[in-house]
Amino acid sequence: MALLPRVTLVAGALAVFLQAGCGKATRPTITDVDLALAVAPAAGGPSLPIVADIRASNVGNTRVWHYGVGLRVLGPDGAEVVWLWDPNSPPPVAPSGQVLPPDMAVPLEPGRDFTRRFDFTGKLYVTGHPTWPSPTYPAPPGTYTMIAYFRYTTSVPWKWITLERRTTFAWVP
Numbered sequence: 001m002a003l004l005p006r007v008t009l010v011a012g013a014l015a016v017f018l019q020a021g022c023g024k025a026t027r028p029t030i031t032d033v034d035l036a037l038a039v040a041p042a043a044g045g046p047s048l049p050i051v052a053d054i055r056a057s058n059v060g061n062t063r064v065w066h067y068g069v070g071l072r073v074l075g076p077d078g079a080e081v082v083w084l085w086d087p088n089s090p091p092p093v094a095p096s097g098q099v100l101p102p103d104m105a106v107p108l109e110p111g112r113d114f115t116r117r118f119d120f121t122g123k124l125y126v127t128g129h130p131t132w133p134s135p136t137y138p139a140p141p142g143t144y145t146m147i148a149y150f151r152y153t154t155s156v157p158w159k160w161i162t163l164e165r166r167t168t169f170a171w172v173p
Helices: 003-021
Strands: 033-040 050-058 064-074 106-108 113-120 123-125 136-138 142-153 161-171
Touching: 033 142, 033 161, 050 064, 050 142, 050 161, 064 113, 113 142
Parallel strands: none
Antiparallel strands: 033 050, 050 113, 064 106, 064 142, 123 136, 142 161
8 A cells, every 4th residue: 555655646746747847938038130231332423323221130039129220421531421311301290290209219029120221322411501401512432431220129228239230332423
């Protein structure tokens, strides 16, 4: 009779062990974002604009929050140029007529991408001009540097991580 309680005890322990081992496996949370910058052609001019494609990919398994991708351009002298939009242009407006806030973070789910295309046409804007539209001037020849960036966070209190990619292109007006 002493054998029965031992068998029951061993069987019970085995059942608990097997049940614990057969539970749903949990994967560790991984936050991983990839940023890619592709520029074509390598040399351009007014009749052949430079096209920059930027892609931020959430390759981890956690949601991240972001404001989109951005692009800065440094001229041949190393100074940043304003070129894609008029610095005095009105802010974007929603179809409802409401002005959209420029700093509204949006989610980027795991396995999803956020892409944006920019064109460098050689049309640069004069900064510090008081009226809209601002005057423009043609980009001087030389080697320019494009800097793509993507800032993201995983949660409040909004500890931001910034990714950057750089490349150069020649401008030959």
